[in-house]
Amino acid sequence: MKVFIARNIPEKAIEHLKEKGLEVSINRTSKHLTREQLISQCRDKDFLILVGNAKLDSYFFEQCAHLKGIALTAVGFDHIDLDAATKAGIPVSNTAGSLRKTTADIAFLLMIAVSRKAFFQAKEVREKQKKSFDFMEDLGIEIENKTLGIYGLGDIGLEFAKMAKAAYGMKIIYHNRTINKEAENLVGAKYVSFDNLLTRSDVISAHVNLSPETKYKFNKDAFEKMKKSAIFINTARGKIHQEEDLIAALQQGEIWGAGLDVTDPEPISPENPLLEMPTVCILPHIGSATVEARTKMAVMAANNIICAKTGSKMPQVINKEVYKK
Numbered sequence: 001m002k003v004f005i006a007r008n009i010p011e012k013a014i015e016h017l018k019e020k021g022l023e024v025s026i027n028r029t030s031k032h033l034t035r036e037q038l039i040s041q042c043r044d045k046d047f048l049i050l051v052g053n054a055k056l057d058s059y060f061f062e063q064c065a066h067l068k069g070i071a072l073t074a075v076g077f078d079h080i081d082l083d084a085a086t087k088a089g090i091p092v093s094n095t096a097g098s099l100r101k102t103t104a105d106i107a108f109l110l111m112i113a114v115s116r117k118a119f120f121q122a123k124e125v126r127e128k129q130k131k132s133f134d135f136m137e138d139l140g141i142e143i144e145n146k147t148l149g150i151y152g153l154g155d156i157g158l159e160f161a162k163m164a165k166a167a168y169g170m171k172i173i174y175h176n177r178t179i180n181k182e183a184e185n186l187v188g189a190k191y192v193s194f195d196n197l198l199t200r201s202d203v204i205s206a207h208v209n210l211s212p213e214t215k216y217k218f219n220k221d222a223f224e225k226m227k228k229s230a231i232f233i234n235t236a237r238g239k240i241h242q243e244e245d246l247i248a249a250l251q252q253g254e255i256w257g258a259g260l261d262v263t264d265p266e267p268i269s270p271e272n273p274l275l276e277m278p279t280v281c282i283l284p285h286i287g288s289a290t291v292e293a294r295t296k297m298a299v300m301a302a303n304n305i306i307c308a309k310t311g312s313k314m315p316q317v318i319n320k321e322v323y324k325k
């Protein structure tokens, strides 16, 4: 059986696939393949490991209905037409649980960096525009004992909440589809309505999947309800916030600052006014970019393919209905 890997992944995962008797071919270039190239590579393959956020749409699934399994090397799956995958009878897996700590680290880093205008200050230093010490200029704000509001309290949100509580004694409130008992017990998190989350949080951080329900959830209306001193953090997906509305909210002082690991589009345009704002910190989607997390993700994807090869269920399958057919 043959597997195609859409971009290079850690050798450990490739070895694992070979040991289990899979014939492996890999796009070793540094470029993402186009949809047509991907389809053509998949023609004579049984499985696909998708690396990156190439869209797999209904046309892809019509052309590649022969595939027996697709493993994503990501937690997010908003780029996949799952209904089309299920219709074609193809199980698709993600890497749920693989980047809990790594992504929480980035949310934490952005929170502190924004509160102290750290990226802006660093830029001034690099461009040698800055005096070494100034008593009253460009002051930040502190986060100790303040309230952290988590939108979407799953494993990443809970990890961030634990860090924020341990480091700064932050009070944790959250809004979710379901009550998270574990978080309530571990960090004393309190469930609140979305409106309450907006009005009460000093720092508000998004950790949801992108879906029709969560798309543009942070818009003009939401930013207006937030505190003028609030910091907005997004390490989930760029479309969770409405970028024009975020820019306006920052320019008009509706909120204090923002830390983004994700933007819409990615990469962000070099002309985007967010890049010039002292209380904004932007990173280029590095939430899972550590050697450890990427290795774990690749091995997890390989395991899912190996399970599919032996005819068992993929452990991290996301379109579970496919197995009911």
Ligand code: GLV
Pocket (backbone or CB within 6 Å): 073, 074, 075, 076, 077, 099, 287, 288
């Ligand atoms: C990264 O954004 C992921 O979804 O894993």
Ligand code: GLV
Pocket (backbone or CB within 6 Å): 133
């Ligand atoms: C700051 O550097 C201080 O000495 O207060």
